[in-house]
Amino acid sequence: MIALAYPLVLTNFAQALIPATDVVLLGWVGPQALAAASLGVNLFNACMIFGVGVMIAASPMMARALGQRAHNVRDVRRTVRQTMWSAVLLVVPIWLLLWHAEAILLMLHQNPVLARDAAHLVRPMMFGMLPLFFYQVLRGFVSALERPGWAFLVGAFAVISNALINYALIFGRFGLPAWGLFGAGLGSAISNLLMALGMAIVVTRQRHFRRYRLFGHFWRADWPRFREVWRLGLPIAVTLGMEVTIFNAAVFLMGLLGAAELAAHAVALQIATLCFMVPLGIGQATTVRVGLAYGRGDRIGIGRAGWMAFAITMAFMLVPATLMLAAPRFLVGLFMNVGDPANAHVVALACSFLTVAALFQLVDGAQAVGAGMLRGIHDTAMPMLFAGVGYWVVGFGTAILFGFHFGWGGVGIWTGLATGLAAVSVLVIARWARRERLGLV
Template identity: 30%
Template sequence: MHETTTMRAKWTVMLKIVFPILITQIALYLMSFFDVLMSSKYSTADLAGVSIGSSIWLPVYTGLSGILLSITPIVAQFVGAKRQKEATFSVQQGFYVAIVLAIIIFGLLMAGINPLLNAMTLEPEVQRIAHDYLIAMSFGLIPLFVYSVLRCFIDALGKTRISMFITLLATPVNIFFNYLLIFGKFGFPELGGVGSGVASAITYWIICAVAIVITMKGQPFKNFKLYASWPKIHFAKWLEICKIGVPIGLSIFAETSIFSVVAIMMSNYSTAVIGAHQIAMNFASLTYMMPLSIAMGATILVGFEVGAKRFKDARIYSYISVVTAVIFSFISATILIFFREQIAGVYSTDPQVLSLATQFLIYAAFFQLSDAIQAPVQGALRGYKDVTITFIMAMISYWVIGLPLGYVIANYTDLGPFGYWIGLISGLTAGAITLSFRLIIVQRKAKKESQETSSIAL
C-alpha cells in the first residue's frame, strides 16, 4: 500500500484491495453454498439438517473468529507507522489466541450440541444430520482459526490477491470432497449431508498449510520472520487483541446469530419452509459478499491512513466505500427481484420449496441497501479501532429492534415466517443509521485531535 493524493488514485487503490477480498469471500461462501446445494440434491432431509447445522456453526465460528479480525487494524496501523517488529509480534500472539479460541469452541460444541438440538422440534433424521455435520466441522476449527490470523496479516499488508489465491484453491477441493463423501463415490463412504461437513474440515487443513508455506517463503511476508523464533505468551498483547477483537467478534455474532436464531425459529414450521428460508438466506449471503468485502477493504485502508496520521485520507476512503457498496446494492436487489424463480430453481426441484423460496427472495432483496451502508461503515470504524460503541449499537439494532419485531409479526399477523424477514430488515436499517452517525462522530474526533497535535508541534 502507498499514499494517494487524488480521488481517482484512491478509487483505484480501494478496488485493487477490495476485488481480491471479494473473490476470497465468494470462494469461502461457495464452500457453504455447495454444502447446502449438494446436500439438497441428496435429499430434503439432508438439506434441512445441513441448514440447521450451518445456522448453528456460522454465528459460533464468525463471532469468535471475529476476535481475530483485530489483527488487521493492529498490523495495518503498525505497517503505516513503519513498525515491522511490532506487527510480527502481534501476528505471533494472534496464533496463540487462535488456538486457544479453537479449543474453547470445540469444547463448547461437544457439550452443547445435543441439548441445543433437543430443544428444537426437528424430525429425527434432520436432527441426526445436523448433529453429525457439526461434529465433522469442529475438527477443522484449529486450522481455520490459524488461517484467519494469516489472512488478516496478509490482507493488512495490502496483498489481498494472495488471500484470494489461497481461498480459490479451497473451493474446488471442497467440491471434490463433497462429491466423494456426500454421494459415496470411488469407494468413499456415502455420508449424505454429513459428508459436506467432513469435506469442509479437510479443506480447512489444506488451506491453512498453503497459507503457512506462502507466508514463510513468499515476499514481502518472509521479511516479517513470523516463524523464525517463537516469543513467550504475552498476555498484554492478548489483552490488546481481545480489547479490539472481542467487540468486533460480538458485533459479528450479534448480526449472524440473529439470522441463526430465526433459522431455528423456522424449525417450528415445515421442512419445506426451513429449506425455502435457507435457500433465500444462502443466496442473500452471496450478495452480501460485496459490501462485506468493501468493509474489510475499508478496515485495511482506513487503518493504514490512521497509522500514518493522514485522517483526511481515512475519511475519504470511508465515504468511497459506502458509495461503492450502495451502487452495488441496487444491482443485486434488481437481480433478486427479477430472477428469483431461476435462483430458487438452482437449489431445488420441490414445487412447494420453490414456491416459498421465490417469496422469501423478495424480502431478501430489501436487505441490500441497509447492508450496503452498515457493512462498510463498520469496516471504517474498525480501521479507527472504534469497536465498543459499534458492538452496543449492533446489539440494540438486531436484538432489541429486529428480532422482537420479527417475532411479533410472524406470530401475530398472517405473514407467518415472512414476518421474521421484516424484523431482520428493520434491524439492519436501524444499524445502518446509528453506525453512520457514530462514524461521523469518530471522524470529527480524529480531525480535532489532529488539529490539536499540529498546533502543539507549531
C-alpha cells in the same frame, strides 16, 4: 480502494462457496438432508463467526502499525503470533459446545430427527475451525500489506478441493464410503485445513512476506499484545456474533414453522450471503485503508477512504437487489430443481423470502462497510452496542411480531431481519459521520 477490495471480495466468495457447495450437494440428497444441514451449519457458523471476529482484530492493528512505520516487522509479527494464540484459546470451548450440537438443537425445540442428523454434520466439521481461524489471521496479514490476491488463490483452490472431496464423501464416489451429512462435515474440515496450510506456505515462501518470519518464536508469550488483541477483537466478535445469531435465530424460528420453510430459508439465505460477500470485502479493504491513514494521523485520508468505500458499496448493492426482484425463481433454481413438483412449496417460499431480501440489500451493505470504517479507527465498543439494540431488540422483536403474532410466517421473519439491519446501518453511519466531533480521530 477497488484494487485492494476486489481480491478480498473474491476471497469472500471462495469461502462462501464452500458451504454453498455443501447446500447444493445436500439439496441433491433431498429436502430432509437440506433442512438438517441448515440447522447444523447455522449452529457451526454462530461459533465460527464469533471466533473470526477476534481474528479480524489483527488487520486494523497491523494496518495502523504499518501506517506509523513502513516495514514494521516486529510489531506485525507480535500481532500475528498473539492472535493465533487467541485462536487456540478460543477454539477449545467452541469444540466442547459443538460436540453437543444435538442436545443444543433439542433445547431449542427443533425436530429430533433433524437435530440428530445435524449433529452428524457438525461433529467432523468443527475440527476444521482452528485451521480456519489460522487462515483468517494470515489473510489479515497479507491484506494489511495490500497483497490480498494470495488469500484468494488459496481460497479458490479450497473451493475446488471441497467440491470434489464432499462429492466423494457424500455420495460415495472414487472408492470412498457414502457418508452423507457426516461426509459433508468431514470434507469441509479438510478444506479448511488445506486453506491454512496453503496460506502458511505462502507467508513462509513468498519474498514479500517471508522476511516477517511470522512463525519465529511462536511459543514466546507476549501478554500486552495478547490483551490488546482481545480488547479490540472481543467487541468485534460480539458484534459479528449478534449479527450472525439473529440469522441463526431466524433459522430456528423457521424450524418451528416446518421443514419446507427451513429448506426455503436455507436457499434464500445462501443467495443473500453470496451477495453480502461484496460489501464484506469492501468493508475489509476499508479497515486496512482507514487503518493505514489512522496510523499516519491523516484525517483527510481517513475520511476519503471511508466515504469512497460507502459510495462503491451503495452503487453495487443496487445490482443484487434488482436481480432478486426481477428473477427470484432463476436464483432459486441454482440451488434446487424448480421444475420438480415435490419442491414447488419450497421454491415459492424461497422466492417470497428473496423479495424481502432485495429490499434490505442497501442497508445490509451500509452496515457492513460502516463497521469496517469504524474498525479502521479502532472503534469497536459502540458498534457492539448498536448491534445489540438493532439486531436483537428491533430485528428479533419485529420478526416475532410479524412472523407469529400477525401470522406472516417466514416473510414476517425476514421482515424482522431487514428492520434490524436498517437500524444498525443508520447508527454506524451516523457515528462515522460524527467521528471527529466524538474525538475518535
